[in-house]
Amino acid sequence: MIFYVCHRLHTYTQASFLLYYRKDMQNFFRLVPYEQATLLGSLSAGTVIWSDMDRLSGVEIDAASELARKLELEQPHVVQLNHPRESFQRFDLLRKLFADGINNFQVHRPDALPDDIRYPVFLRDETGAAYKAPRLLQARRELDNALAALPDMKFVRPMVVEFGSKAGPDGLYRKYAAYRVGDRTYAQHCFANEEWFIKDPGRGILQATRKQHLDYVRDNPHAPDLMAIFEKASITYGRIDYTIVGGRIQVFEINTNPTVLSYPPTPFDKYDSMPYANMHADALLALPHARDPSSTAELDRTHFEVLAVLRREYRKRRRKLVVRKGLRFVRDAVLGSRH
Missing domain, CATH: 3.30.1490 (Dna Ligase; domain 1)
Incomplete structure (x- = not known):
């Protein structure tokens, strides 16, 4: 079983993945808000993933670190990814990468x-x-x-x-993102835009850069270098966001609680997100004890309470997406018929 410890308000990062794309992972995955993290002390086996440390206060980090220490000492069949204190947060990571000659900024x-x-x-x-x-x-x-x-x-x-980014010869800025899950890495996306600040493209990847995105996801070309950076950061679960400037990786951040898939699926989607869900699921299931059914009644109850809240929220979100994308589909069809 995988026990994912995060801030209660940010459990949504796993919502689309668990509720729509890989429902089977609900058999192997438990969401654990930090305020219930002490329940992990009853585990016999499993993998615990610590995330969201940047959102914790100093007192909360102290408590989580002490719990992590006890798990390591007293529960040998519980594997831990990340560490509440030892995993680098944004500022210290960027300072280190500059000092080590990786980042130019x-x-x-x-x-x-x-x-x-x-x-x-x-x-x-x-x-x-x-x-x-x-x-x-x-x-x-x-x-x-x-x-x-x-x-x-x-x-x-x-x-x-x-400012550490630079547009390519085509005038587009690029943001690459890849995951580390234990000993595995996989490439998730290569987004391109005329603007330097790049988030989820929403309406889909630019047609002109789609092949580059697909090639990047297929080949995961920077995997060895990225794994070395994850090691520097003492982060064994997370998503690294970066660009390439002058042939060199320039890291923006490593997010320890990244959104796996932003949106629930609709009949009007222009791309299939299932391959990305499968890559994430495969990496999770390769973790130690991932398929071990060991859990506790308290952890199960907490997880399903959180999941029920997410299910209600994402039903509403999906309905809005269906309406919005459906109207756009009809509009595009009408406009297309006039030409």
């Missing part, structure tokens, strides 16, 4: 800015995910003005990040 705390900071830069919270493009700040005056507004931004641990 640096990251700083607002109260420790060097004179030789390289512009442009942007502000980023070390905690959680960024959903909107940060403003690129071109000079110290712009940065100072932005820092003065930090209290209104409610960042938990703000960072000043030097």
